[in-house]
Structures are given as structure tokens and as C-alpha cells.
Amino acid sequence: MSSKNLILRRIREALGENPSEPEVPRDYRRGEAPVDLDLLVERLVDYQAVVHRTADISGTIREIVGDGQVVVPPGVPDEWLAVRFIRDDGLSQDQIAAADGVVTAAAVAVVETGTVVLDAGEDQGRRILSLLPDLHICVLRADQVVASVPEAVARLTPGRPLTWISGPSATSDIELNRVEGVHGPRHLHIVLVQEAA
Amino acid sequence: MSTHAPKGVGHLRGDRPFPAAAKVALADPQLRRNLQHATTTIRGKSGRVIAELPDWQELRSAGSALKAYTMANLPRLLEQLEERVTAAGGVVHWAADAEEANRIVTELVAATGEKRVIKVKSMATQEIGLNEALEGAGITPVETDLAELIVQLGHDKPSHILVPAIHRNRSEIREIFLREMPGVDPALTDDPPELAGAARRYLRETFLSTKVAVSGANFGVAETGTLAVVESEGNGRMCLTLPDTLITVMGIEKVVPAWQDLEVFLQLLPRASTGERMNPYTSMWTGVTPGDGPQNFHLVLLDNGRTAVLADEVGRSALHCIRCSACLNVCPVYERTGGHAYGSVYPGPIGAVLSPQLTGVEDNASLPYASSLCGACFDACPVKIDIPSILVHLRNQAPHPRSEKTAMAAAAYTMDHPKLYERAQRAAKAAKLLGRRGRGLPPPLNGWAASRDLPEPPAETFRDWWRGR
Numbered sequence: 001m002s003s004k005n006l007i008l009r010r011i012r013e014a015l016g017e018n019p020s021e022p023e024v025p026r027d028y029r030r031g032e033a034p035v036d037l038d039l040l041v042e043r044l045v046d047y048q049a050v051v052h053r054t055a056d057i058s059g060t061i062r063e064i065v066g067d068g069q070v071v072v073p074p075g076v077p078d079e080w081l082a083v084r085f086i087r088d089d090g091l092s093q094d095q096i097a098a099a100d101g102v103v104t105a106a107a108v109a110v111v112e113t114g115t116v117v118l119d120a121g122e123d124q125g126r127r128i129l130s131l132l133p134d135l136h137i138c139v140l141r142a143d144q145v146v147a148s149v150p151e152a153v154a155r156l157t158p159g160r161p162l163t164w165i166s167g168p169s170a171t172s173d174i175e176l177n178r179v180e181g182v183h184g185p186r187h188l189h190i191v192l193v194q195e196a197a
Numbered sequence: 198m199s200t201h202a203p204k205g206v207g208h209l210r211g212d213r214p215f216p217a218a219a220k221v222a223l224a225d226p227q228l229r230r231n232l233q234h235a236t237t238t239i240r241g242k243s244g245r246v247i248a249e250l251p252d253w254q255e256l257r258s259a260g261s262a263l264k265a266y267t268m269a270n271l272p273r274l275l276e277q278l279e280e281r282v283t284a285a286g287g288v289v290h291w292a293a294d295a296e297e298a299n300r301i302v303t304e305l306v307a308a309t310g311e312k313r314v315i316k317v318k319s320m321a322t323q324e325i326g327l328n329e330a331l332e333g334a335g336i337t338p339v340e341t342d343l344a345e346l347i348v349q350l351g352h353d354k355p356s357h358i359l360v361p362a363i364h365r366n367r368s369e370i371r372e373i374f375l376r377e378m379p380g381v382d383p384a385l386t387d388d389p390p391e392l393a394g395a396a397r398r399y400l401r402e403t404f405l406s407t408k409v410a411v412s413g414a415n416f417g418v419a420e421t422g423t424l425a426v427v428e429s430e431g432n433g434r435m436c437l438t439l440p441d442t443l444i445t446v447m448g449i450e451k452v453v454p455a456w457q458d459l460e461v462f463l464q465l466l467p468r469a470s471t472g473e474r475m476n477p478y479t480s481m482w483t484g485v486t487p488g489d490g491p492q493n494f495h496l497v498l499l500d501n502g503r504t505a506v507l508a509d510e511v512g513r514s515a516l517h518c519i520r521c522s523a524c525l526n527v528c529p530v531y532e533r534t535g536g537h538a539y540g541s542v543y544p545g546p547i548g549a550v551l552s553p554q555l556t557g558v559e560d561n562a563s564l565p566y567a568s569s570l571c572g573a574c575f576d577a578c579p580v581k582i583d584i585p586s587i588l589v590h591l592r593n594q595a596p597h598p599r600s601e602k603t604a605m606a607a608a609a610y611t612m613d614h615p616k617l618y619e620r621a622q623r624a625a626k627a628a629k630l631l632g633r634r635g636r637g638l639p640p641p642l643n644g645w646a647a648s649r650d651l652p653e654p655p656a657e658t659f660r661d662w663w664r665g666r
Contacts, residue, residue: 168477
């Protein structure tokens with residue numbers, strides 16, 4: 001008997017006839033709730049991300065990056081990039097790791113947890129791009145922000161590679177002291193785009 | 198038919214019973230200080246972020262019901278998961294026990310021709326002793342989680358599910374790095390950021406040059422074939438993104454029915470586990486994605502005693518565990534003995550029920566007693582596993598010495614006969630002169646009293662007081 005059949009047979013025997021199957025109560029908070037951008041910023045900052053609320057994307061990125069060079073996914077618009085950049089058209093690991101930073105867009109952000117999610121879309125790129133450089137600048141539109149985790153899960157497409165990011169890389173493995181930046185980017189900047197008044 | 202995890206492989210059985218191992222741990226004041234600091238800190242953080250959610254109890258109920266639903270539908274959900282992973286370009290393997298899982302993974306690595314794998318922290322691969330199996334086949338496994346790296350370099354064993362090196366303080370970690378980490382700066386201090394920086398430098402080149410990774414999985418979604426790993430440091434992302442081949446070992450109980458169900462578990466796990474609103478990184482992948490991440494993906498579905506746990510209707514819910522470790526951090530017994538005393542990779546209250554069920558109670562007979570039954574673990578569990586009830590249930594299954602049965606029968610008889618009971622009470626008072634707290638009892642009763650304090654007999658019994666009223 002194959003191990004698959006063996007395991008499935010063991011499970012069926014273990015469960016016996018008609019195992020009781022409970023209804024799953026869904027009375028926790030679901031559905032759309034108002035988005036509080038101030039709270040999002042507070043939660044992001046609490047997890048050591050730097051937040052820029054601005055209408056000027058390229059100026060803000062320029063301010064963060066200075067003379068450094070960033071890598072960018074294929075779909076990041078030119079008008080964001082008043083800095084030196086290399087576009088990812090199949091860059092090598094070494095080229096990506098050597099960059100001073102990376103600029104991406106986002107797919108969804110969650111107020112309650114201070115999380116941004118990348119779904120590897122054209123303006124977010126391969127997962128490796130936001131992984132190797134030490135600085136990640138993530139441009140987020142207000143209409144991408146939702147209040148809760150259930151709303152974010154509902155907006156995302158499960159077949160895509162997804163990366164949920166809450167603050168920069170961190171460890172608490174040494175006497176529970178939080179240390180930012182072990183292996184992922186040590187610096188996370190969120191550019192929260194607000195229309196000019 | 199119930200088949201437990203095989204003997205002689207993996208890390209579910211200690212080399213001595215809990216009371217003996219606990220005695221050693223209790224004599225180590227440094228260990229107790231480290232543990233007390235850690236458990237108190239995590240408890241506090243977790244309590245604060247849980248209090249932010251007005252629907253925490255509703256989420257717990259949903260999580261608990263989802264797990265029960267999953268167990269009841271396990272064959273269908275596992276086959277659906279297999280079908281979706283396969284359709285997305287992955288390969289699914291089924292492993293009846295630790296030996297088979299180790300063989301599958303070792304052969305998959307050998308087929309790539311590589312001699313080194315990077316590893317994401319994973320309870321399942323620790324449970325089956327995968328590192329030892331790989332080493333036996335001439336393959337070097339490199340743990341990339343900072344705490345697991347500290348444990349691996351220290352030739353040590355993990356002592357906590359979430360923070361495996363919690364028993365080590367910064368100066369011990371510095372010594373381990375200086376002794377074991379190639380190329381480390383001899384001027385390294387014990388400042389945590391500096392220690393983390395040393396690990397970053399040490400591992401970066403390994404991440405970039407290793408072609409095979411092994412991970413566990415926090416969740417596997419049957420409906421979509423999506424696998425999820427939650428972590429903090431980015432070492433998980435490195436392992437899940439950079440290599441050509443990814444091999445994921447997942448216990449069969451980790452399947453969740455639908456994509457939507459992640460909305461429950463992604464709220465429960467981080468808050469109960471690290472006390473964060475969300476862990477820094479969660480990675481989700483479905484099979485392989487051309488041009489992004491590993492192009493070869495293997496999923497190994499592991500039984501290793503889980504179906505034996507499933508066969509016990511009372512103990513079954515131990516399989517609901519999402520490995521958050523909240524029960525460890527609230528347990529007065531764990532806080533004093535630490536994880537090593539449990540002898541299994543699953544320590545604390547959940548370990549005390551899970552390990553004996555995976556191995557068969559006779560192989561871990563002392564673990565159901567490694568608890569005060571205070572119930573704090575039940576309150577803390579984000580999926581409402583009634584650990585105290587399972588502990589009591591397992592105590593009844595554990596082999597009892599004949600002397601205990603005789604003594605209990607004698608006690609029952611005495612309590613049924615008022616005259617005898619009165620005489621026994623007087624005898625107990627007299628025994629106070631002979632020894633304290635049961636330590637002066639004759640064999641075999643002294644064995645029973647070795648790990649239990651007997652109450653002091655009162656100066657006046659209730660009966661004496663009643664008569665003299």
C-alpha cells in the first residue's frame with residue numbers, strides 16, 4: 001500500500017463513522033470598516049517603519065535615497081524616480097544585493113496590524129527585490145488601505161507569491177531584546193501617497 | 198490501527214523521565230532567571246495586543262471550530278491540497294513516519310547533487326530528526342533562524358517552541374559565536390545588535406550560494422494549494438525565495454480548508470505567540486511561479502503518530518495546536534523547569550499532551566503529570582485546546598505502579614468506614630512526629646510522596662472539633 005493510501009486509511013479509521021463536524025461561527029469582525037490612516041501610520045511607526053505622508057513621490061524618494069542607487073521592478077513608473085536606478089530585467093542576485101535600496105508599490109495595507117502586502121505585481125516585482133537590499137521604500141496609495149486582516153485576505157489573489165511585511169526585519173532571540181534587521185531589509189520607508197490639497 | 202511515531206528516530210522522547218530532568222533544571226538559578234524574564238515579558242506583550250481586539254473570543258471560537266472541522270474532513274482536505282499543489286507545479290509526497298519523511302527529503306536533496314541545505318525553523322523537521330538524517334547522508338543542514346543557529350552552534354537542544362535559545366543569555370551567546378562561528382570578529386561584544394550583525398554576516402553568503410532549502414509550514418490551504426510561513430527575521434524569506442529547490446515538511450494537521458480561513462489564524466497566531474499585532478514577515482506561495490522563487494517545490498505530508506492522536510476522541514484536539522507557544526509562557530511548571538526537562542521538541546503544556554500521544558503514553562508516561570492542572574494554558578490557547586482535560590485523560594491511560602493502586606484501594610476502603618477513618622486521622626497526626634510532608638513515610642508510599650507534598654495534618658480534626666463543640 002502506498003503511504004498516501006496508508007495515511008488516508010489510518011485517518012478514516014481514526015475518525016470512525018460520521019465524525020461530528022461543527023459549524024464554524026463567523027461572528028468575528030468581517031466586512032468593510034472605515035479606514036483610519038492616522039492609526040495606520042501609528043502602527044507602522046510602532047514597528048519601526050518610517051512613514052512619509054506626501055503628494056510628492058519622487059521628491060520623497062529622492063530625499064531618502066540621496067545619491068544612492070535603487071533597483072526597481074519593471075512596473076514602477078518613471079515619474080517616481082528622480083534618483084539613480086536600475087530596472088529589474090532579470091538582474092543577478094549580486095546586482096540586487098549591491099543596490100542601496102529598492103522601490104516598490106504595494107497591493108494592500110492593513111491599518112489594524114500596520115502591515116503592507118506585496119503580491120509580486122508588475123510594480124512590486126519578484127520577491128527577491130524587496131529582500132536583499134538593506135533599504136525598502138514602499139509606495140502606498142490611500143485606496144489600497146483596508147481596516148482589517150479579513151478585508152486584506154479578501155482583496156488578495158491566493159495564487160500569487162505574497163509577502164506580508166510588518167516593519168523591517170527583526171529578531172527577539174537574544175534575551176528578547178528587539179533588534180531590527182537580521183536578514184531582511186533593516187530600513188523600511190512607507191511613502192503614503194496623499195492627494196495635494 | 199494506531200501507529201505511533203517510531204522509536205529510535207527523531208526528538209519526541211527524552212532519555213530520562215520528567216521528574217529526574219526537572220530536578221536538574223530546578224537547580225540552575227541562571228536558567229530560572231532567564232525563563233522567568235522571558236515568559237513574563239512575552240505574557241505581558243501578548244496580553245496587551247490581545248486586549249486591542251474586541252472580538253478575540255469570537256476569533257478563538259472560529260479558530261477552534263475550524264480546526265475541528267478540518268480534522269473531521271482531513272482525508273478530503275489533504276487530497277484537495279495535493280491536487281492544488283500539483284496543479285500549481287509542485288510535487289506532493291506522503292510520509293507515514295519520521296523514517297520515511299527523512300528518507301524522502303534526503304533523496305530529494307541528493308538528487309540535486311547539493312551537499313548543503315538552508316533551513317527555516319520548523320518544529321516538524323526537529324520532531325523527525327531531519328538534521329541528523331541529512332548529516333548521516335553527508336549533507337550539511339544550516340539553521341538560519343538566529344535562535345536555532347545559536348542552538349545548532351552550541352551543540353544544544355531547543356528549549357522553547359518560539360524562542361528556542363531562551364535558556365541562553367547574551368554572554369553565553371557571545372561565547373558560542375566566538376568558539377563556533379567561522380570568521381567572527383574576536384572583538385565581538387555581547388551587545389544584542391552586534392550579535393545579530395555577526396549572524397547576518399555569517400549567513401548572508403550561505404543564503405546566496407545554497408541551492409536547496411527545507412522549511413516547515415504554518416498553514417497549507419486545501420482550497421488553493423497555498424503554503425504559508427510566518428517569521429520575523431527574513432531568514433524564512435531568504436530560504437523560501439533564493440534557492441532553486443524548496444522542500445516543505447508539513448504535519449497533516451496543518452491543513453486549513455479555505456483561503457478565507459487565513460483571516461482567522463493570521464489574527465490569532467502572532468498575538469498569542471510573540472505578542473505582536475502581526476509578525477514582521479509572512480510568506481505565501483502556491484506551487485511554483487515562473488521567474489520568481491524556487492522552480493522546484495516539494496511538499497512532504499507527515500503523519501508520524503498524528504493519526505494515532507486523531508484516533509483518541511478526547512486527545513484529538515491536541516492536533517489543533519498552531520504552535521504559538523502561549524501555553525508555555527503561562528505555565529508555572531514550564532517557567533520553573535524550562536523546555537529541556539520535557540525531553541521532546543514539544544515542551545510545556547501542549548508538549549505534555551502531544552508528545553505522549555504521538556509516541557504512545559508508555560514512552561512518555563511522566564509527562565501528563567508535568568502539570569499543576571491550574572488551567573492557565575486552556576485560557577491562553579488561541580484555539581481553545583482543553584489541555585487540562587487531556588492531561589487528566591492521559592493520566593488514566595498511563596501505566597500506574599501496583600503499589601499506588603493498592604494504596605488508593607486502601608484509602609477508599611478507609612474513607613468508606615468511619616471508625617477506620619477516625620483511627621487513620623489519629624495515626625496521621627502521630628506520623629507528623631516521624632517525618633514532615635510525607636517524607637518520613639515507609640516504602641512504597643515514600644515513592645509516591647517523592648514528587649508530592651502532603652498537607653500537614655491539622656492540630657485538631659473536624660471530628661474532634663465537632664465532638665467538643
